[in-house]
Amino acid sequence: MLPEEILKDHIAKTVSLTDDQYSYVFSHFKLKSFKKGQTIIAAGDKVDSEYFVLSGCLKSFYLNDDLKMFILQFAMPTWWASDFNALYSNSRATINLDCITDAEVFCLSNEDREKLCKELHPMEYFFRWRTNKGYVASQKRLLSLMNDNVRSRYEDLMKLYPELYNMVPKNLIAAYLGVSRETLSRLYQHGK
Amino acid sequence: MLPEEILKDHIAKTVSLTDDQYSYVFSHFKLKSFKKGQTIIAAGDKVDSEYFVLSGCLKSFYLNDDLKMFILQFAMPTWWASDFNALYSNSRATINLDCITDAEVFCLSNEDREKLCKELHPMEYFFRWRTNKGYVASQKRLLSLMNDNVRSRYEDLMKLYPELYNMVPKNLIAAYLGVSRETLSRLYQHGK
Structure with missing residues (x-):
């Protein structure tokens, strides 16, 4: 699929645009390629863009003072990412x-x-609903984190990103869940 | 201040409407009064509305299987609340x-x-930005919860709701932070 077709399919799930409107919308997006391990945003950077993933997988993460990593989001195709x-x-x-x-x-x-x-009023509608969905997902994750039920956090993650387990190193999945690599292995064994 | 004036001031921080447009917007809002302790939404209810707080303080919370309470949000005047x-x-x-x-x-x-x-296209803009702000606040709270720094969580909460400490019982503040009442007392003593 062409990049524009992926974006068109994604937008069309929420709003209808004419072909001319789609062309106009696409003209504002810039295609970029990154290599595995490459940084798109580093803490301290000025942030002026957001990213719609076409292929591959990104992660947004926070490093605390002890350089411990907390993963905020995995971004797979058709997900949006930024700070x-x-x-x-x-x-x-x-x-x-x-x-x-x-x-x-x-x-x-x-x-x-x-x-x-x-x-384009329909694009305002599109972006409002994109954020509504992100807000709700974020609230759900907050609750599951507070409730501290590691198994349901793991199951929610696998529901949200079924392809993740094969795509992403296990230590990153553990950093998303806020558990050790060993705890994750136990969950995975039981979940099979 | 009249309820309509509170809502007008709140909307005017994000968009400009004509007086006729404001009147039209107001005609869709229904004024409701609740008593201390009264339930607005209970788990299991059908939810078809959201609530803009004019006076007083609401809490949204989750009860887990052991009936432990997790507070998702305190909603004070000019905040929005719902499930x-x-x-x-x-x-x-x-x-x-x-x-x-x-x-x-x-x-x-x-x-x-x-x-x-x-x-009204400006109202779509208004609600998009309302959710954008909610999304960002929710992501910040997620990170502070993952990072598990109770002191910074407490300080963030006091920044977000400076009036809270006098308005809300301490056990509810502890349930928001996910700490015991005793830990909260120690933080409060040190924070003075």
Whole structure:
């Protein structure tokens, strides 16, 4: 599938646009390729764009003062990633975004998103619902983290990203769940 | 301040509407009063509305199988509250929403929000940015919870809701932070 077709399918799940409107929307996205391990956003960077994943897998993560890694999000094809806090508040990144595998993304600047939302009411609707879904997912994860039920956290993750287990090193899955590599192995054995 | 003035001030921070547009928007909100301790949403309910707080303080919370309480949100004046997962996905509530104090709220149905967003492009912009801010706040709380730094969680909470310490029983603040009442007392003593 062409990059534009992937994006079109994704947008069409939420809103209908004419072919001319799609062409206009696409003209604001920039295609970028990254290699496995490459950094897209580093803590401290100015953040002015968000990324729609076309192929591969990204991770957004926070490193604390002891350099312990906390994974905020895995971003697979048709997911969006950025440091949204920095992006929306025009501040410096506090989280990092890099590539778990080689990846191809569509890059959309803050300015162009706002321009599209202003010019095309359906795109404002699209982005509102994209964030509504992200907000709800984030609240669910918050609750499962507070409730501290590692097994249900693991099951939620596998439901959310069924392909993940084969794509991502186990230590990263453990860093997402906030458990040790050993605890994860036990869960995986029992879950089979 | 009249309820409509509180809502107008809140909307005007994000978008500009004409007086006629404001009147039209207000006509979709229903004023409701609740007593301290009263339930607005109970787990299992059908959820079709969200609530804009005019006075008082609400809490949204989850009870696990052992009836341990996890507080997702305190909602004070000009904050919005609901079970957004249930509201957006047209499913039954998994969380509860009730009143810490007597409270007055403006109730907006799912249907009316979507109608306003469709009819008035600025209202679509308003609700997109409301959720963007909620999403970012939720991601920040997720990170602070994963990082498990109780002191910074406490400080973030006090920054977010400076009035909270005098308004809300300490056991509820502890349930928001995910710590015991004793740990909270130690933090409060040191924070003075």
